[in-house]
Amino acid sequence: MAGRAPVVTCPHCAAEVELVDEAWEPFDEVLNGWAEGRDAIIACPACAQPVEPTSWKWADDYFALGHLGFTFWNWPPLRPEFVAEFTHRLGGHRTVLLAGKS
Ligand SMILES: [Zn+2]
Structure with missing residues (x-):
């Protein structure tokens, strides 16, 4: 997966997650999992609700999973x-x- 989005937004609580350093790691799994045919559902760091890979809102539509x-x-x-x-x-x-x- 090339590049990194700067920010991703939770669809439940609208919290913006700045994707710096270790904050990126779970999202790396979301994107790599998607590319490999797995749905990596992770919890929002702010509200702890599970989020489907396609539900995250990527800043500037950096990624689109469909x-x-x-x-x-x-x-x-x-x-x-x-x-x-x-x-x-x-x-x-x-x-x-x-x-x-x-
Ligand atoms: Zn949230």
Whole structure:
């Protein structure tokens, strides 16, 4: 993960955490975990509530953690082989198949 954000804000209490020295370490795990397919949920240093990786507000949108979604309209159920090939073509990223209509 390249670079460091200067400040991150808790979505629960709006406390701003200055990411200096050891304050950075848990967030390093959040970002590296995300990149490796793990959700590192850490507690806010100010209010102690657990925060999902995607919920932290990074100063200046320094980082953005998100999901890329594809919708297949009017398709029959996706065959496991198709999903496996799709995952392979996405470079082996973690994929989740959500079936049904929204
Ligand atoms: Zn908080």
